[in-house]
Amino acid sequence: MDLAIPMLSFLFGHAQFDGPIAVVLLCRLHQEFYGLPAQENLLQERTVKEVLHELGHTFGLVHCSEPLCAMSVATHIELVDAKAEQYCARCGLQLVHRFAAQEEKV
Numbered sequence: 001m002d003l004a005i006p007m008l009s010f011l012f013g014h015a016q017f018d019g020p021i022a023v024v025l026l027c028r029l030h031q032e033f034y035g036l037p038a039q040e041n042l043l044q045e046r047t048v049k050e051v052l053h054e055l056g057h058t059f060g061l062v063h064c065s066e067p068l069c070a071m072s073v074a075t076h077i078e079l080v081d082a083k084a085e086q087y088c089a090r091c092g093l094q095l096v097h098r099f100a101a102q103e104e105k106v
Contacts, residue, residue: 002027012074013050015057022054028077042081049083050074056091059098064091 003011003025012029015022029046031039052070064071067079069088074080087095 001025012080013054015054017057017062018060019058022058024050024054029080034077045085046077046080048085049080052085052087053083056087056095059095061087061091061094064088066090 003014003023005011005014010028011025013022013024024047026043026047027033029043029050031037031042049070053074056071061071063073064087066072066088067082068084069091070083070086071088071091072079072083074083086092
């Protein structure tokens with residue numbers, strides 16, 4: 001299934017910023033969507049990248065200007081493919097600080 005919001009004609013995923021809800025849509029992550037043969041490994045890589053991206057939003061991360069970071073904006077599939085399956089050092093450090101602060105509260 002495909003999904004869009006008023007500002008965008010489609011989404012790879014969407015998340016509640018700093019909240020408990022995120023969704024990743026697989027429709028456009030499949031090679032078949034673009035008329036190409038299926039590639040399971042590529043679908044898995046794309047899915048991991050988008051899950052990391054949307055989870056990042058639920059943990060309070062904003063979009064990153066580092067193109068390889070999982071938190072970079074992807075407006076088309078080639079940008080998803082260009083990302084790494086990880087956060088950049090800056091985004092990773094923000095997560096470390098966030099989780100450390102939460103542990104101090106417990």
